[in-house]
Amino acid sequence: METGRTRMELTLIIYRYVLFTAFLFLVLVKLSHSFPSTQGKNLPYLTSDVEEVSGKSFDYIVVGGGTAGCPLAATLSERFSVLVIERGGSPYGNPLVSDKMYYGFPLIQPDEFSSVAQSFVSKDGVESHRGRVLGGSSAINELGLLEAGILPYNGFSMEHIEGTKIGGTLFDEYGIRHTSADLLETGNPENIIVLLNATVKNIIFHVNGKGNESMVRGVRFIKSDGSTSQTYEAYLNQPENSSSWGDVILSAGALGSPQILLLSGIGPEKHLRNFGIPLVLDLKGVGKEMKDNPGIALLADTKPTHRFPDAPQVAGITKDMKFIVEGGIVPISFNATRMPIAIKLAFPESKGTLELNSTDPRQNPAVEFHYLEKEKDLEECTKMVQLLNKIAGSRSVVLFLGKERQNNLMSSQDELRNFCKKNVRTYYHYHGGSTVGSVVDDDYKVHGIKGLRVIDGSTFLESPGTNPMATVLMLGRYQGIKIVRERQNTSVKS
Numbered sequence: 001m002e003t004g005r006t007r008m009e010l011t012l013i014i015y016r017y018v019l020f021t022a023f024l025f026l027v028l029v030k031l032s033h034s035f036p037s038t039q040g041k042n043l044p045y046l047t048s049d050v051e052e053v054s055g056k057s058f059d060y061i062v063v064g065g066g067t068a069g070c071p072l073a074a075t076l077s078e079r080f081s082v083l084v085i086e087r088g089g090s091p092y093g094n095p096l097v098s099d100k101m102y103y104g105f106p107l108i109q110p111d112e113f114s115s116v117a118q119s120f121v122s123k124d125g126v127e128s129h130r131g132r133v134l135g136g137s138s139a140i141n142e143l144g145l146l147e148a149g150i151l152p153y154n155g156f157s158m159e160h161i162e163g164t165k166i167g168g169t170l171f172d173e174y175g176i177r178h179t180s181a182d183l184l185e186t187g188n189p190e191n192i193i194v195l196l197n198a199t200v201k202n203i204i205f206h207v208n209g210k211g212n213e214s215m216v217r218g219v220r221f222i223k224s225d226g227s228t229s230q231t232y233e234a235y236l237n238q239p240e241n242s243s244s245w246g247d248v249i250l251s252a253g254a255l256g257s258p259q260i261l262l263l264s265g266i267g268p269e270k271h272l273r274n275f276g277i278p279l280v281l282d283l284k285g286v287g288k289e290m291k292d293n294p295g296i297a298l299l300a301d302t303k304p305t306h307r308f309p310d311a312p313q314v315a316g317i318t319k320d321m322k323f324i325v326e327g328g329i330v331p332i333s334f335n336a337t338r339m340p341i342a343i344k345l346a347f348p349e350s351k352g353t354l355e356l357n358s359t360d361p362r363q364n365p366a367v368e369f370h371y372l373e374k375e376k377d378l379e380e381c382t383k384m385v386q387l388l389n390k391i392a393g394s395r396s397v398v399l400f401l402g403k404e405r406q407n408n409l410m411s412s413q414d415e416l417r418n419f420c421k422k423n424v425r426t427y428y429h430y431h432g433g434s435t436v437g438s439v440v441d442d443d444y445k446v447h448g449i450k451g452l453r454v455i456d457g458s459t460f461l462e463s464p465g466t467n468p469m470a471t472v473l474m475l476g477r478y479q480g481i482k483i484v485r486e487r488q489n490t491s492v493k494s
Contacts, residue, residue, distance in 0.1 A: 044189040045193050054233060078484065080191065131253070169313050198232075199361045246451070247445075298341055300327065353367070
């Protein structure tokens with residue numbers, strides 16, 4: 001009797017879920033039709049011509065036009081001149097970035113210098129990708145989550161709460177992706193220049209006579225396409241009152257920002273000496289505290305199909321916020337897709353390091369995350385695999401696929417542990433390398449350096465929420481507001 005009641009309650013939940021989803025869709029379509037489609041039409045000046053920027057000065061230089069860099073630059077431009085240097089190109093007019101029907105395609109054929117996604121393999125042997133486009137890495141409904149007991153059902157929610165929910169999406173009702181690059185339209189277009197397809201090589205310093213403190217003067221950069229090794233420079237404006245100078249702000253991500261610090265002579269002295277890089281500051285925390293949330297994925301389908309790709313939107317959050325489950329339909333080639341269900345472990349204990357591979361800033365640094373090195377992480381992974389098997393075998397997933405998935409049962413702990421070690425993957429939420437406390441202070445200023453900040457996911461000790469994108473966006477916006485207010489207060493005092 002108890003089992004029958006539980007099934008009836010579950011059926012009612014699913015029924016209400018379907019009704020709510022349909023109602024939500026209609027509401028979103030109604031609202032979205034009230035806004036004109038102006039994506040990319042009100043952007044500031046974009047250029048790939050390094051000569052247009054070389055030798056010029058700006059109040060602020062933001063390195064990285066990604067999830068944090070775009071809202072940060074837009075906010076600063078309300079009162080100051082801003083140069084954004086992005087190593088990739090523009091997302092606008094590129095269907096691989098903007099169209100939902102091509103979701104996941106940029107990961108299929110990355111190249112060394114120009115593709116939207118740049119692939120890398122960690123020293124752990126796990127393949128991953130990093131964004132290389134203006135807008136950065138900010139580029140399915142699984143009813144089986146409810147059947148697997150990931151309750152309650154929370155409907156549409158932007159909150160990070162236990163249970164199953166429908167989260168936000170970057171795609172509108174027309175299937176067009178809206179990245180953080182769209183936020184540049186909210187800034188003052190007269191005050192922003194975005195330099196595309198340029199990679200920052202290192203930071204320019206000069207020594208302040210007062211106490212030998214290093215002060216940032218500007219940045220050196222090169223073309224991203226590898227066509228030439230010529231170096232160009234851009235500088236910070238130098239008002240007479242040096243206390244009101246702006247900053248070079250690194251927003252190049254968890255791999256890019258610590259890499260630029262190291263290339264600029266900020267980091268562990270012994271490591272820099274190995275590459276012949278002159279020491280500016282022996283800051284041992286650079287490249288440390290690297291973390292990636294270990295993930296495990298199971299294929300719910302039995303073979304490749306021809307479904308349209310679909311980004312995850314429904315998430316299941318369980319085990320005291322430690323397990324986060326999402327499903328999607330991803331391309332494996334230009335004419336075939338698979339349906340993985342993936343789960344990540346939040347708050348892993350295992351930590352890694354980032355070091356230089358070469359002095360070429362276009363090359364990926366060497367990173368090792370030490371996935372599942374800590375025993376607690378490995379134990380949690382075995383529980384994640386068991387939960388995934390339960391979801392993949394649920395009636396809802398079977399009905400969607402039209403065929404029951406063959407379940408390769410793993411009964412012993414040894415089998416589960418070995419499966420985890422062999423199949424651990426990234427969830428693309430890697431972070432750390434320039435963390436608050438060891439590298440930057442509470443205002444995101446680099447310790448011991450005047451005029452240099454890091455504002456992005458490399459400052460995180462943990463990856464927040466279901467997906468860190470919203471937090472990184474708000475970090476850029478909020479720190480931009482703080483910097484503007486800080487400059488205003490300095491001007492009043494002087």
